[in-house]
Amino acid sequence: MELSVRFIRGLGPKKGEAFEKSGIITLRDLLYFIPRRYIDRTRTTPISSIKGQTETEVTLIGTITDAREVRGKKGRGRYEVYLEDETDGIALVWFKKTNQIKKWIKPGFTAAFSGKVNRYGDTLQIAHPDVTYLSKGEAEDLIAGKGRWVAIYPGNKEFERVSLDNRGMRTLMDRIIGEFVPMLNDHWTESYLKKYGIVSLQEAMYGLHRPRNQDDFEKGIERIKFDELLMLQLLWAWARRKRKEKSKGISYPAVKQTTRDLINKKLPFKLTDSQRSVLHEIWDDMKSPYPMSRMLQGDVGSGKTVVALIAMSIAVENGYQAALMVPTEILAEQHYLTSRRFLEGLGIKVNLLTGSIRAKAKKDIQEGLESGEPCIIIGTHALIQKAVTMPNLGLVVIDEQHRFGVAQRLKLMNPETESKPDVLIMTATPIPRSLAISLYGDLEVSRIDEMPPGRGKITTKVINGDTNRETVYNEVRKRVNKGGKAYIVFPLIAESEKIDLQAAIEGRELLMSGFLRGIKLGLLHGKMKIDEKEEAMRKFKDGSTPVLVSTTVIEVGIDIPEATEMVIEHAERFGLAQLHQLRGRIGRGGRDSRCYLIGYPPVSEVARARLKIMSKSNDGFNIAEEDLRIRGGGDFFGIRQHGMPELRFSDIIMDQGLLLKARRAADDLISVDPDLKHIPELKKEFERSALSRLKWMEVG
Ligand code: ADP
Ligand code: MG
Numbered sequence: 001m002e003l004s005v006r007f008i009r010g011l012g013p014k015k016g017e018a019f020e021k022s023g024i025i026t027l028r029d030l031l032y033f034i035p036r037r038y039i040d041r042t043r044t045t046p047i048s049s050i051k052g053q054t055e056t057e058v059t060l061i062g063t064i065t066d067a068r069e070v071r072g073k074k075g076r077g078r079y080e081v082y083l084e085d086e087t088d089g090i091a092l093v094w095f096k097k098t099n100q101i102k103k104w105i106k107p108g109f110t111a112a113f114s115g116k117v118n119r120y121g122d123t124l125q126i127a128h129p130d131v132t133y134l135s136k137g138e139a140e141d142l143i144a145g146k147g148r149w150v151a152i153y154p155g156n157k158e159f160e161r162v163s164l165d166n167r168g169m170r171t172l173m174d175r176i177i178g179e180f181v182p183m184l185n186d187h188w189t190e191s192y193l194k195k196y197g198i199v200s201l202q203e204a205m206y207g208l209h210r211p212r213n214q215d216d217f218e219k220g221i222e223r224i225k226f227d228e229l230l231m232l233q234l235l236w237a238w239a240r241r242k243r244k245e246k247s248k249g250i251s252y253p254a255v256k257q258t259t260r261d262l263i264n265k266k267l268p269f270k271l272t273d274s275q276r277s278v279l280h281e282i283w284d285d286m287k288s289p290y291p292m293s294r295m296l297q298g299d300v301g302s303g304k305t306v307v308a309l310i311a312m313s314i315a316v317e318n319g320y321q322a323a324l325m326v327p328t329e330i331l332a333e334q335h336y337l338t339s340r341r342f343l344e345g346l347g348i349k350v351n352l353l354t355g356s357i358r359a360k361a362k363k364d365i366q367e368g369l370e371s372g373e374p375c376i377i378i379g380t381h382a383l384i385q386k387a388v389t390m391p392n393l394g395l396v397v398i399d400e401q402h403r404f405g406v407a408q409r410l411k412l413m414n415p416e417t418e419s420k421p422d423v424l425i426m427t428a429t430p431i432p433r434s435l436a437i438s439l440y441g442d443l444e445v446s447r448i449d450e451m452p453p454g455r456g457k458i459t460t461k462v463i464n465g466d467t468n469r470e471t472v473y474n475e476v477r478k479r480v481n482k483g484g485k486a487y488i489v490f491p492l493i494a495e496s497e498k499i500d501l502q503a504a505i506e507g508r509e510l511l512m513s514g515f516l517r518g519i520k521l522g523l524l525h526g527k528m529k530i531d532e533k534e535e536a537m538r539k540f541k542d543g544s545t546p547v548l549v550s551t552t553v554i555e556v557g558i559d560i561p562e563a564t565e566m567v568i569e570h571a572e573r574f575g576l577a578q579l580h581q582l583r584g585r586i587g588r589g590g591r592d593s594r595c596y597l598i599g600y601p602p603v604s605e606v607a608r609a610r611l612k613i614m615s616k617s618n619d620g621f622n623i624a625e626e627d628l629r630i631r632g633g634g635d636f637f638g639i640r641q642h643g644m645p646e647l648r649f650s651d652i653i654m655d656q657g658l659l660l661k662a663r664r665a666a667d668d669l670i671s672v673d674p675d676l677k678h679i680p681e682l683k684k685e686f687e688r689s690a691l692s693r694l695k696w697m698e699v700g
Contacts (some may be wrong), residue, residue: 002201003027018158023534030176031184032224032648035151038217039114039130042149044142046086050124059114060126061085061139064089064107069098081105083113090117091125098364110134112142112150133167144358149211158329187681191328196665198223222658225650229659231649231689233666236441240293241674243442243578249420250320250394255283258317259310266342267306268450274298275307279447282311285422285444286395292422295440298448299620300428300584301455307448307557308397309339311424316348316374325381327400329354329451329530330537331557335399336378337669338559343376353379356530360501398425400557428584428620429577438652440638443450456564458587458595461617462608465569465600472596475566478593480519480546482618488521489582491573508549516547525551544654552578571597571614572607576627579614606630 006016020026024033045058062085071077079098082089092113105111115129132150134142134637153169164172186193186201193200199207199219207220271279278296285292294444298304301699312322324339326332336352343350351365369377372392381398425443436445463472476486488511490504508521522545524536537544541560548554566586571579579597586593597611613626652659669676676683 001028001031005030008176009179010087010172013161015164015172018162018164022156027180030173031180031205033153033173033222034221034649036154037152038149039112039132039152040149041112041114043140043211044112046087047083047085050086050090050105054117054119054124057114057116058126059112059142060090061110061112061134061142062089063110064105065089067102067106069102081107083484091120091123093125093126093127094127104132105279110139112139116544130166135647140323144234149213149217151209151211173209177205181205185681187679187685189679192393192679194224196661198226216383221649225655225660227685228647228649229662230665231686232438233441233659233662234670236437237666238674239442243293243420244290246325249289250286250422251289252286252314252318252320252394254318255314256317258348259313261346262310262313262342266344271306272303272448272450272452274448274450275303278448279307279310281426281444281446282307283314286311286314291420292424292506293443294422294424295436295443295445295488296424296426296448297445298426298428299451300581301451302428302448302587303452303494304399304428305338305447305557306333306342307665308399308424308426312376312395312397313343313348315395315422318377318394319374321369321372321374321392322376322395322397323390323393324378324397324399326378327380328526328553328557328559329380329540330358330524330533330553331399332379333530333534334537334557334559339376339378349373349375351375351377353377354530355380391547393421395422395424398423400427417500428581429624438659441663442567454590456492456587456590456592458583458593458618460583460595460597460618462571462611462615463596463598469598470515472567472598475594475596476547476567477516477519479565483543484546484565485540485543485560485563486547486567486601487554487563487582487585488547488567489554489569490549490551490614491568491570503569511549519547522548524548524553526551526553552582554582557584559588560585561581563588564591564593566593566595566599568595570600571611572599572603575616576623577611578621580623583618633658 003026005011005019006013007027008016008027008030011019015345017549019030024030035679039059040057041059041214043059044061047060047062050058050060060083062083064081065084066082067080069077071081076095077098079094079102081092083092092105112132112134113126113129114132115126117126119125130152143558150169152166153173155164155166155169159165159169181195181202184201184205188196188198188200188234197629198204202224204220204223205292207216207218210226211220219560278298282292282294282296296304296307308324312324315322324335326335332352332354336350339350349368349649351368353362353365357365365377369390372390374392377390379578406488425440463469476488480486488507504523504525508523512519512521522536524533524540528536536545536548537558539559541562563586566583568574568579568582581593586595593612599607599611609630612625613623613630617623617626650658669679669682673679676686
């Protein structure tokens with residue numbers, strides 16, 4: 001399988017190089033170089049019978065009888081030919097690469113042409129059909145209905161350079177498949193194939209490269225998707241196991257009085273049932289001798305912070321240090337203040353570590369941490385990681401994990417301490433199960449699935465900014481005059497933070513001299529110093545600037561229950577995940593709240609549909625699902641930001657069923673035979689694919 005493509009008979013150095021440059025280095029790569037699509041040549045259509053059926057793909061066999069080049073305006077020409085069979089004729093047209101096309105597709109040329117028929121004015125035509133040269137015998141076979149599915153391989157410049165066109169590639173691949181597939185070794189035995197309901201590797205290869213029909217192809221692609229998903233799941237299963245086996249965890253003896261007091265005396269509210277049940281799951285992990293790897297999911301505003309605080313309190317009262325890592329300084333600051341308030345008088349020390357802490361204070365904190373003194377430390381990830389050794393670290397909580405990639409997370413989870421701390425990861429991103437087990441396959445998941453009681457209602461309106469912007473701000477003015485508080489968010493316009501900032505600054509000035517004249521407007525953005533940020537937040541909270549104009553820095557975690565209005569300018573530029581996060585800043589108190597999504601025309605069809613989803617639902621899961629429906633798999637709720645491992649054949653959304661099957665299979669395999677001793681071929685395959693993945697995971 002590792003045979004270099006250069007040594008494959010019939011390829012030679014020139015073609016070999018073209019393959020290598022296309023990333024196809026070994027025989028294995030060649031076999032997994034699967035067609036990009038197929039043309040169903042089991043049926044051909046007489047030209048006379050396509051009349052009236054547009055938008056369907058047909059295969060026509062005929063001879064070119066006429067050809068002409070049409071020069072268009074601005075030098076944009078097209079090449080048109082007329083194709084005839086015994087029954088009728090139709091126009092074929094090319095708008096691109098006409099110079100190459102006209103050299104070989106000209107009167108007298110006979111071939112099979114496949115494509116979608118479309119209507120152009122009164123006439124039918126096919127634009128850019130796929131062309132297959134045919135020998136006389138082939139043409140007769142096809143017309144007699146003896147054709148098969150024809151594979152179309154991905155093409156590129158390298159292949160063109162060595163004259164590997166569709167037909168050439170097909171012939172070449174056909175030979176390679178014929179020669180090597182019979183020698184392929186399957187890493188699954190007969191009984192496993194049966195158990196999983198998949199076809200053998202050989203059968204899959206034939207099905208992909210030489211399908212006789214749809215069914216052949218589907219079985220083939222399912223098999224290689226299953227393998228791909230299984231390898232990823234094996235890796236997660238193995239990572240979970242390794243963390244349990246190799247690393248000694250902490251076994252916390254008991255929940256003590258301090259934490260009881262925190263829950264029963266200090267918190268100004270009763271925990272929801274949901275919060276209680278996730279706390280039980282967390283406590284089970286903490287008292288077990290294995291390090292916890294748990295993700296805590298809960299929609300925006302569901303009350304994750306207090307759960308984290310209770311877990312940290314348990315760690316500290318048992319003599320350990322606990323770290324809470326957050327993505328921004330403002331959030332660190334806010335968590336610090338909240339913790340201090342709730343923990344006051346309980347004897348738990350809380351430290352804040354951010355870039356703005358003075359050197360002297362920082363040094364004191366660091367020394368305290370290095371001495372192993374039990375305490376809570378709150379700060380940004382970067383800071384805590386870089387500046388601190390904590391010999392006594394017992395619990396790490398990572399807040400708003402959606403901001404970070406997989407590799408970063410794994411690094412945070414595996415600090416260089418002797419016994420591994422427990423790790424709790426909190427996220428508000430409502431990810432479906434299939435996505436969760438792909439991204440966080442090594443974690444157990446807990447979910448807070450109810451909101452604290454007594455929350456006001458949030459109404460969301462989509463507004464046309466060209467015509468109705470003033471109405472929105474009049475409404476805001478009215479609310480503010482009655483004692484309300486409003487956020488106004490300006491979006492990231494360009495990649496540059498500077499311009500982003502400018503939008504907020506200018507937006508604020510315009511509002512101050514315009515729609516919101518006479519009202520005090522605060523400003524908050526990422527470039528401010530922490531004490532300036534604090535000041536801005538404080539003034540907003542106490543009402544001296546009842547309106548806070550901001551960049552998206554408030555998106556993450558900000559908790560000011562008195563805020564009831566949220567205006568988002570250029571809402572059409574935000575992702576739904578972000579809009580949902582932003583909107584989560586209001587509706588945190590008992591009063592009803594309003595969110596205005598201002599869009600400026602032209603707003604695309606898709607953008608409009610997405611904004612509408614926001615106005616219909618307040619439920620993160622719901623929104624995510626709808627978003628998925630509109631945008632389709634890959635883009636889903638900002639998956640790319642998650643640092644999703646690359647999957648070549650499968651799509652974690654579309655192939656959910658298969659993914660769950662792979663997950664179960666991996667769990668079974670690893671639990672009965674962690675070293676995969678009884679299927680050595682699979683073990684080899686796993687080690688090979690794991691190696692490349694491990695690089696991606698950045699852990700050994
Ligand atoms: P998130 O899950 O988005 O991080 P927070 O932890 O910021 O949410 O909580 C949102 C708000 O709800 C906070 O003001 C918090 O004090 C409050 N809260 C948390 N739990 C409860 C509860 N059980 N009852 C009432 N309010 C609660
Ligand atoms: Mg939070």
